[in-house]
Amino acid sequence: xxxxxxxxxxxxxxxxxxxxxxxxxxxxxxxxxxxxxxxxxxxxxxxxxxxxxxxxxxxxxxxxxxxxxxxxxxxxxxxxxxxxxxxxxxxxxxxxxxxxxxxxxxxxxxxxxxxxxxxxxxxxxxxxxxxxxxxxxxxxxxxxxxxxxxxxxxxxxxx
Amino acid sequence: xxxxxxxxxxxxxxxxxxxxxxxxxxxxxxxxxxxxxxxxxxxxxxxxxxxxxxxxxxxxxxxxxxxxxxxxxxxxxxxxxxxxxxxxxxxxxxxxxxxxxxxxxxxxxxxxxxxxxxxxxxxxxxxxxxxxxxxxxxxxxxxxxxxxxxxxxxxxxxxxxxxxxxxxxxxxxxxxxxxxxxxxxxxxxxxxxxxxxxxxxxxxxxxxxxxxxxxxxxxxxxxxxxxxxxxxxxxxxxxxxxxxxxxxxxxxxxxxxxxxxxxxxxxxxxxxxxxxxxxxxxxxxxxxxxxxxxxxxxxxxxxxxxxxxxxxxxxxxxxxxxxxxxxxxxxxxxxxxxxxxxxxxxxxxxxxxxxxxxxxxxxxxxxxxxxxxxxxxxxxxxxxxxxxxxx
Numbered sequence: 001x002x003x004x005x006x007x008x009x010x011x012x013x014x015x016x017x018x019x020x021x022x023x024x025x026x027x028x029x030x031x032x033x034x035x036x037x038x039x040x041x042x043x044x045x046x047x048x049x050x051x052x053x054x055x056x057x058x059x060x061x062x063x064x065x066x067x068x069x070x071x072x073x074x075x076x077x078x079x080x081x082x083x084x085x086x087x088x089x090x091x092x093x094x095x096x097x098x099x100x101x102x103x104x105x106x107x108x109x110x111x112x113x114x115x116x117x118x119x120x121x122x123x124x125x126x127x128x129x130x131x132x133x134x135x136x137x138x139x140x141x142x143x144x145x146x147x148x149x150x151x152x153x154x155x156x157x158x159x
Numbered sequence: 160x161x162x163x164x165x166x167x168x169x170x171x172x173x174x175x176x177x178x179x180x181x182x183x184x185x186x187x188x189x190x191x192x193x194x195x196x197x198x199x200x201x202x203x204x205x206x207x208x209x210x211x212x213x214x215x216x217x218x219x220x221x222x223x224x225x226x227x228x229x230x231x232x233x234x235x236x237x238x239x240x241x242x243x244x245x246x247x248x249x250x251x252x253x254x255x256x257x258x259x260x261x262x263x264x265x266x267x268x269x270x271x272x273x274x275x276x277x278x279x280x281x282x283x284x285x286x287x288x289x290x291x292x293x294x295x296x297x298x299x300x301x302x303x304x305x306x307x308x309x310x311x312x313x314x315x316x317x318x319x320x321x322x323x324x325x326x327x328x329x330x331x332x333x334x335x336x337x338x339x340x341x342x343x344x345x346x347x348x349x350x351x352x353x354x355x356x357x358x359x360x361x362x363x364x365x366x367x368x369x370x371x372x373x374x375x376x377x378x379x380x381x382x383x384x385x386x387x388x389x390x391x392x393x394x395x396x397x398x399x400x401x402x403x404x405x406x407x408x409x410x411x412x413x414x415x416x417x418x419x420x421x422x423x424x425x426x427x428x429x430x431x432x433x434x435x436x437x438x439x440x441x442x443x444x445x446x447x448x449x450x451x452x453x454x455x456x457x458x459x460x461x462x463x464x465x466x467x468x469x470x471x472x473x474x475x476x477x478x479x480x481x482x483x484x485x486x487x488x489x490x491x492x493x494x495x496x497x498x499x500x501x502x503x504x505x506x507x508x509x510x511x512x513x514x515x516x517x518x519x520x521x522x523x524x525x526x527x528x529x530x531x532x533x534x535x536x537x538x539x540x541x542x543x544x545x546x547x548x549x550x
Contacts, residue, residue: 026481027263054390058484060497060510072497074484074512078390078406085484106393109520117226132219132549141227142508 003029006051006084013044030072030085035097038073038088039124042103045075045084052077053084056104061114065144069095069120090120099125117142184212187531191220195299195535198545202522202534209530214523218516221549229509235261235476236335238509243329245511246547248291251284251320252489253547254333259414260485260496261335264478272466273337274416279350279458280320280332282451286357287316288490289444292542296441297368299539300377305368312360315353322346336472351459354452361449369445378441379432382525382537386435392521395514396492397447398541401427401440408488420457422450437540444542477504491515491542511550515543 001009007021010031017040020032033041045053053075062070073086088097099122100107111122112131119140122128130137138149148157190201199220205213225245229238242257243250255277262269294309317327322343324332332339368374384394389402399406407424409417425446427439478500486495492514501507518541526537 026479027483056393057486057493058495058497058510058512060508062499062508072482074495074497078404081411104393105388105391105524106517106520109516130219132222134219141224 001050001080001082003031003084006082007031009048009051010041010044014041017041028083028085030087032087032089035071035088035090036123037098038071038086038100039098039103041086042073042100046103050080052079054078054104056100056106056110057083059100059107059110059114061118061120061142063092063118063142063144064089067092069118069143071097071114071120073100095120096123097121098123101125116140119143183207189531189534191217196538197295197543200519200538200543200545200548202538204531204534206531209532211526211529211531211534214526214534216519216522218519218545218548221545223546223550225511225550226509229506232505234504235478235506238506239334240329240331243331244546245513245550246489246491246494246515246544247328248544249284249288249490250328250330251280251333252288252487252494254330255281255415256485256487256489256494257496258333258335259487260483260498261476261478263485264481264483264498264500265335265473265476267336267471267473269336269471270466270468271416272463273468273471275458275462276338276342276468277333278415278417278420279455279462280323282455282458283316283319283350285451285490286448287313289448290316292444292490293364293368293441296539296542297374299535300374302368302371302374305364308360308364308367312357315356319346319350319353322349334472335476337470338468341468347459347462350455354456354459357452361445364445369442375431375438377532378437378536378540381432381437381529381533382540383433384435384440384521384525388524389435389521392524393517394492394521395517396488396490397425397440397443398492398518398521400425401443401540402435403427403429403439408486408493412486414485414487419461420454422453425450437536440540440542475504477502486512489514491544491547492518513547513550515541515545516548516550519543519548 011018017034017037023029045051055076055078057074057076060072068089069092071088076083111125114120115128116130116133139146184205184207187204187206190196191199201217203215204211225241228241232238239254242253246253290309290313294306297305321327324330324340384402386402386404389399405424405426410424425443427434427443431438480502482499484497486493494514495512497510498506499508526534
């Protein structure tokens, strides 16, 4: 299916949760969805026989530097060989996104990474701990306004 | 936990001397410094005697802020040496993954000779990387000789790389739009010589390790990963193909000039045990080396004689505002680069979908109920490189 057809089908099913469709984006077209719906949309995308997006290629977090954070989902279907990109945008003050861990297990670690690096909280994630940084690290390093802490357990951090 | 109860109940509660045996769970740390974790990986095992009840992998010991570094660069080309250092056993593949992503964002087409050289380098890299994977896997389960044999052959590939770009491990060879150097004059002959030399060595490896009775006992039926679990966990590369899924990005989502080559996708068939066990994952890598030699022979035969390898290298890289996700098949699986450009000379955000990171996340799923010694076999069969897991 083309991204246009996928969008039309989603729009028909989810209505308001599908915010925007960008067919002319550089390089891949994407669909913007509401931050409290990724799991529902994901379940439908995975289980509908015409779509069957069974493979989550990548889940990335982004700091848009305009007071918003984002999550980007790259999906692929092994059977139909089509791809689609979903995007979610949340405010930096309350960065809460519905977890897709139950849809694609690979999202478990990707979401933990997004939490660790960007501070996005995934609701209903079973095990949302830091993954790359130590548990007691301060701040989220990949945010554009990140300031590294002066000392970590008495060790000077900035070199 | 229900699993625990089941294990305790099904086990005979009496020892050989007739005494009643009461067991309780214990937490055991494997790593961060442990020879079979291939680097600095810590596995927190909850064990009931010898049987593993639960596993929690702890990673991040080798985190070197690749993504943050990339944002601080003043040029897209400057990211490549950092990409090299992610998967230090397959640097060429990392370079190619990044170059393909930026080229897709820029819409550049590279000359044919460059494409051929890239394929040659990446396939050599695949063989070199698999040789380490297989050699150290043998070492993990107690076979020392295959390790030396594999390193002996890998050394010859490193010699070829050294001849080409001066470096043996971190090459910085594949650039956005081209390559850093052209091939040296004698490279093609030396490479063909290697292919002839290497083909009988695969049989040697099979006789020595693959069909070794002890090795099969240690790996067959162990750590079985069913296909649907592998897909749901996002596994890729030999890990996914070992579970019997016929999928290779070189075939399914082609990049570079892979459609021009004839090769078979190696798939696990469960000859020695169950489809998707450790032996299958191991043997997929052996089969892949055979296919890599096939690709190499075709590429070395057909490579265009003339051509400037730097003609398409952009003087200044300023991609349009937008983002791209491009993926390539690294020796460990699907290597994806998600790059966002804000129209400036340096990337706004680079996210790496590292195959070993995703493959490692399936370990708790496949190792419950096995013995501690099997854990070593399972971790080895995933073939992780911690540099790439932690980035």
